[in-house]
Amino acid sequence: MPAPHVVTRFAPSPTGHLHVGGARTAMFCWAFARRMQGSFVLRIEDTDAARSSDESARGIMEDLAWLGIHWDQGPTLSWQGKAIGGDPYHVGPFSQAQRVKTHYDPHIMMLVEKGLAYPATESSEELEVERKKATAAKQTYRYNRASYQRIASVADRIKLIESGEPHVIRFFAPSGPIVVKDQVLGDVKIAPGELDDFVIRKADGLPTYHFAVVVDDQTMGITHVLRAQEHLINTPRHVALQQAFGFRSPIYGHMPLIFNTDGSKMSKRDKAKTARKALADAIAKGGDAGQLAAKLAILPTELDAFLRADNDSLDTAERIARHLRVALPEIEVADFREAGYSPQAINNFLALLGWNPGMKLPDGKDLERFDLAFLSEHFSIERIGKTNGKFDRKKLLSFNGDVLSAMADDAYFEAWRAWATACEPEFASKLASLDAATRALLVGAVKPRAKTFREATSACAFVFARPASYDVAAVEKHLRANDGQGLTLLRAFSGALDKLPTFDAPTVHTAIEAVATAHALPNPGALAQATRIALTGTTVSPGLDVSLALLGKAESLARIQACVVGHN
């Protein structure tokens, strides 16, 4: 198989879930490879053994697969009966932990033999002393090359490496200027002497990130590196290493970052921030911190530390959120999956954070709605912007609502059921138990309004359970006020419904209108609110006619009856 002429890669460190910023990087790399009929590599950067896990790598792969960003080369994932990944060009393995002896060690020795890398034996305490001296003299600390000078010949350096004496390997940094040619930002110049002799292999024998990336990008044939701007600071080191090896540098494109709308960086810590605020509000409203800690099964001292922002424990944040019933902000792709977002809306929204197609609709507005197929035909590095993206959750939610409501009913039901199977298994079995006619009614009820599958699920929870209680304020306002007008309407409505020969949404609708007219109501609002309370315990439900049709005649009448009797 001839090697493709464009090869991009996404190289996550498996130390957690896939962040939306990572998803965008992966999507752009994927789209560029598709557009150029190239290949897209997934590489797992797991040389930080303490922080990496197979579970995280698997989660990242599943999130990518779910988004539809499928890699051509990389670890193999079996997904919905298909295999994603593989090694068609024999450049694997794709986990860095598996490349130490085969790839990194030989490349380390190549540089040592050229005199461009050397073992250094200073202990961290010794280095710390030097660092402090530099700080006291208000100078930037640079390693002083003492080991390079002390062991001056290549043969002696190799002897030391083989002796087993503890050491790291340092790169002999070039003294000339370094230029990073960046397709998004233009040329980025690093002045002579800026680079120090950074470590390329740690004392534990594992390569540092900088070294592994350079060896892998070369040996995997990567031609284009698109990644977030936070990596720009690393790139001069990568270019210097490439030049030391005589590798050609890939083409770089560093992409803008993604921020919250308030200008803060979008990060996992936002969850802790939200939970902290909810906790502080609860305490300010008279909640007792000690009791809360006991209910949350958290030590009072820990809760206190959380409150003071001394720790950002995700576990604590999640406990608080569950207890106080607040929603934590979605940050990672897994959060959005859980919340019932569609991959299409997420992809579309993320693509616009840093790229736009630069096309107009016939009405002159910017073309904003597109899918991955469109992106893979039109994506270009030239149209990646320089300004940081703002993660506007309302816009994403509105994209999602539009994607969901545009789905055909059957597809909607299947996607909803797939979501529920993964995230709300109990609800999934309820969905599965419905007959075709009820399914259609249910979809008709929630699809136009619910912005996520989770919203759709709560919107129809009433179908599966009678009200456990009634909203007190709503009862006062809509049932008891005006001499119990709501209750009177409910009695009349119940009589009208009972007489209906069929019980579908249109006939029920006629009954609503008839009762409203008979009671000289200016509109059916008062009757609708009273009925909603009877059916759901609250004033929130999908369209009333559809809600009644969904419950069926017997169940609707039973709920109205129970509500009237309970509030007489």
Ligand code: GLU
């Ligand atoms: N492993 C790095 C990360 O997860 C990415 C490195 C790169 O793209 O060069 O941030």
